Amino acid sequence: xxxxxxxxxxxxQDQQFxxxxxxxxxGAGGGIAAEQLARAGFNILLLEEGAYYSRDDFVMQERxxxxxxxxxxxxxxxxxQAIGILQGRTVGGSTTVNWTTSIRTPQPTLDYWHSEFGxxxxxxxxxxxxxxxxxxxxxxxxxxxxxxxxxxxxQQGCEALGWQYTVISRNVxxxxxxxxxxxxxxxxxxxxxxxxxxxxxxxxxxxxxxxISVRRLHWQGDSITALEAVPxxxxxxxxxxxxxxxxxxxxxxxxxxxxxxxxxxxxxxPDPSGRLGKHTYLHPTVISGALFDENINGHSGAPQSIYSxxxxxxxxxxxxxxxxxxxxxxxxxxxxxxxxxxEAHAALMQQFNQLQVTIALLRDGFHPQSQGGTVQLDSxxxxxLDYPISDYLWQGMRNALLAMAxxxxxxxxxxxxxxxxxxxxxxxxxxxxxxxxxxxxQKLRQTVVSAHVMGGCNMSADATKGVVDQxxxxxxxxxxxxxxxxxxPTSLGANPQLTIYALVWRNCxxxxxxxxx
Amino acid sequence: MDRRNFILTGIALGAVASLGSxxxxxxxxxxxxPDSNNRDLVLSALLPxxxxxALPQDATLAAIELERTKTAISDxxxxxxxxxxxxxxxxFNLLANRLSQLGLTGHVISxxxxxxxxxxxxxxxxxxxxxxxxxxxxxGLRELLYGAYYGQSEHWQTLGYTAxxxx
Numbered sequence: 001x002x003x004x005x006x007x008x009x010x011x012x013q014d015q016q017f018x019x020x021x022x023x024x025x026x027g028a029g030g031g032i033a034a035e036q037l038a039r040a041g042f043n044i045l046l047l048e049e050g051a052y053y054s055r056d057d058f059v060m061q062e063r064x065x066x067x068x069x070x071x072x073x074x075x076x077x078x079x080x081q082a083i084g085i086l087q088g089r090t091v092g093g094s095t096t097v098n099w100t101t102s103i104r105t106p107q108p109t110l111d112y113w114h115s116e117f118g119x120x121x122x123x124x125x126x127x128x129x130x131x132x133x134x135x136x137x138x139x140x141x142x143x144x145x146x147x148x149x150x151x152x153x154x155q156q157g158c159e160a161l162g163w164q165y166t167v168i169s170r171n172v173x174x175x176x177x178x179x180x181x182x183x184x185x186x187x188x189x190x191x192x193x194x195x196x197x198x199x200x201x202x203x204x205x206x207x208x209x210x211x212i213s214v215r216r217l218h219w220q221g222d223s224i225t226a227l228e229a230v231p232x233x234x235x236x237x238x239x240x241x242x243x244x245x246x247x248x249x250x251x252x253x254x255x256x257x258x259x260x261x262x263x264x265x266x267x268x269x270p271d272p273s274g275r276l277g278k279h280t281y282l283h284p285t286v287i288s289g290a291l292f293d294e295n296i297n298g299h300s301g302a303p304q305s306i307y308s309x310x311x312x313x314x315x316x317x318x319x320x321x322x323x324x325x326x327x328x329x330x331x332x333x334x335x336x337x338x339x340x341x342x343e344a345h346a347a348l349m350q351q352f353n354q355l356q357v358t359i360a361l362l363r364d365g366f367h368p369q370s371q372g373g374t375v376q377l378d379s380x381x382x383x384x385l386d387y388p389i390s391d392y393l394w395q396g397m398r399n400a401l402l403a404m405a406x407x408x409x410x411x412x413x414x415x416x417x418x419x420x421x422x423x424x425x426x427x428x429x430x431x432x433x434x435x436x437x438x439x440x441x442q443k444l445r446q447t448v449v450s451a452h453v454m455g456g457c458n459m460s461a462d463a464t465k466g467v468v469d470q471x472x473x474x475x476x477x478x479x480x481x482x483x484x485x486x487x488x489p490t491s492l493g494a495n496p497q498l499t500i501y502a503l504v505w506r507n508c509x510x511x512x513x514x515x516x517x
Numbered sequence: 518m519d520r521r522n523f524i525l526t527g528i529a530l531g532a533v534a535s536l537g538s539x540x541x542x543x544x545x546x547x548x549x550x551p552d553s554n555n556r557d558l559v560l561s562a563l564l565p566x567x568x569x570x571a572l573p574q575d576a577t578l579a580a581i582e583l584e585r586t587k588t589a590i591s592d593x594x595x596x597x598x599x600x601x602x603x604x605x606x607x608x609f610n611l612l613a614n615r616l617s618q619l620g621l622t623g624h625v626i627s628x629x630x631x632x633x634x635x636x637x638x639x640x641x642x643x644x645x646x647x648x649x650x651x652x653x654x655x656x657g658l659r660e661l662l663y664g665a666y667y668g669q670s671e672h673w674q675t676l677g678y679t680a681x682x683x684x
């Protein structure tokens with residue numbers, strides 16, 4: 001323990017801190033904010049519920065990484081347990097464990113926000129300079145190395161079918177093409193918040209407190225007056241024996257799209273729009289496995305280097321769009337997602353290295369039948385996301401399973417296995433097509449996962465349609481900002497980290513100029 | 518009816534229905550507090566079934582892998598939200614006691630006395646149950662158990678997978 005980093009689990013008595021700005025959460029939003037605001041000369045206190053693990057601590061095994069670096073041991077589920085959610089919980093948040101894909105906010109998404117939420121990101125509000133600055137800061141470049149076989153199959157399938165694909169830009173510097181991004185980069189090549197903005201902020205005088213869970217914001221009139229927090233125990237459960245009180249001039253909530261609404265709900269802050277904790281989006285994702293004759297070795301090499309937007313913006317407005325990508329393949333991730341039990345499951349696992357996996361991320365939040373989920377609090381005041389899946393989304397998922405099977409056969413797959421509990425290995429596109437059209441699209445039969453949580457504190461120009469304004473400032477509480485993925489009014493149709501970096505970078509500049517006058 | 522009783526009754530009804538047993542409904546007052554004996558009993562019964570085909574043929578080696586997996590499960594559980602830990606504890610307590618008295622054909626037989634294929638059949642009946650609670654039990658146990666087994670580097674030989682070493 002030193003002056004710049006405090007581990008709250010080591011506190012032996014109640015604590016009190018005063019600062020200019022307190023930032024709750026150290027992920028994509030909190031990390032960018034810490035550096036920007038420290039650079040502007042403010043005293044910063046950066047709080048993180050997870051532990052301060054860095055390069056030398058990371059173990060390249062899921063059995064260590066999941067419990068230590070992810071929310072709920074990487075076993076976070078929606079209320080009815082139909083959707084599994086991968087979300088970081090460590091210094092750097094999800095940026096410490098994400099797969100490095102960096103994509104600017106798609107223009108149609110910004111257009112939709114403009115028409116539906118009055119958010120104008122053109123002219124003086126153009127995000128382009130902020131994308132450029134974030135790309136420069138985090139060394140975001142198109143990946144120059146050949147894709148690994150898992151990604152190459154996605155590319156080959158697209159080429160064979162004449163589908164669109166793009167080589168992914170990644171936030172890495174000196175990447176060794178290992179494939180273990182999801183367990184924390186062991187060589188600091190990934191330009192996560194942990195390896196970039198947070199050390200820079202600390203060098204500028206920011207203080208970091210890890211293993212601290214903020215339980216409540218106290219407020220009066222139109223202002224937050226203090227926050228109340230507790231340390232977490234060795235399993236990241238909030239403790240009750242020690243209390244930490246922090247007073248600041250400005251409060252930035254950046255605890256992620258489940259954590260931020262949960263904190264504001266616990267604090268019972270004003271919510272005249274009724275949208276707090278509502279309209280949470282997930283990019284609900286379905287999975288398709290494919291067996292090839294040759295080794296794919298999906299654990300090795302940059303996890304994501306190719307995506308396809310062939311289906312993300314369909315012509316028909318009543319069809320859910322989806323983006324095609326691939327995940328890294330590691331034993332726990334695969335064993336828990338592959339279907340079946342006993343010998344059938346063991347046989348699939350034994351073909352682990354011949355397995356190619358494609359995923360389809362549905363673009364949710366753009367349709368009356370896609371209004372997202374709701375963050376609720378359980379009896380321990382911990383968050384729980386209720387996310388019902390509508391027929392519109394189920395139909396999109398069936399379309400996605402079809403597209404993935406077609407793509408995998410076009411890329412030379414021997415057999416394709418849609419990850420659905422009633423599916424089996426299919427040996428031709430015709431067979432797969434007929435079977436997928438008959439699969440019951442129901443929760444707990446169709447496997448659904450998510451690695452992108454968005455919304456719940458959505459921004460809007462009009463206070464009746466959102467929780468924060470276009471600058472991330474709370475519509476009712478003057479010294480409260482929300483700077484993370486929870487401000488997104490819909491999902492993105494693209495991996496979210498770069499959108500969050502740019503929005504928060506911009507919002508910090510607005511905040512700094514406000515303080516100066 | 519509170520949520521706890523609802524879950525337990527749901528599981529019981531589902532079990533009775535799916536097993537075709539005519540047993541009466543008991544009062545379900547199983548504790549949400551952990552009982553390592555119950556957990557051990559249930560895991561000892563279900564792991565060899567779920568992992569059939571993955572465990573080594575050699576009984577001694579298989580026993581070592583099972584013990585390692587059980588340890589991994591008890592190490593992992595405290596990281597889950599308390600809500601989820603309580604639901605799993607209930608499930609373990611239930612399966613170790615009341616439910617274990619249900620046989621597939623209505624005979625009184627303990628979970629551990631079912632054959633491996635009967636245990637798999639039981640799990641698959643939960644998967645295909647019309648009750649979401651039983652489906653959740655199937656998926657919850659399956660992910661927990663497979664995650665714990667395949668998380669162990671000692672069990673990767675048949676996968677041809679190794680984690681990189683840097684230090």
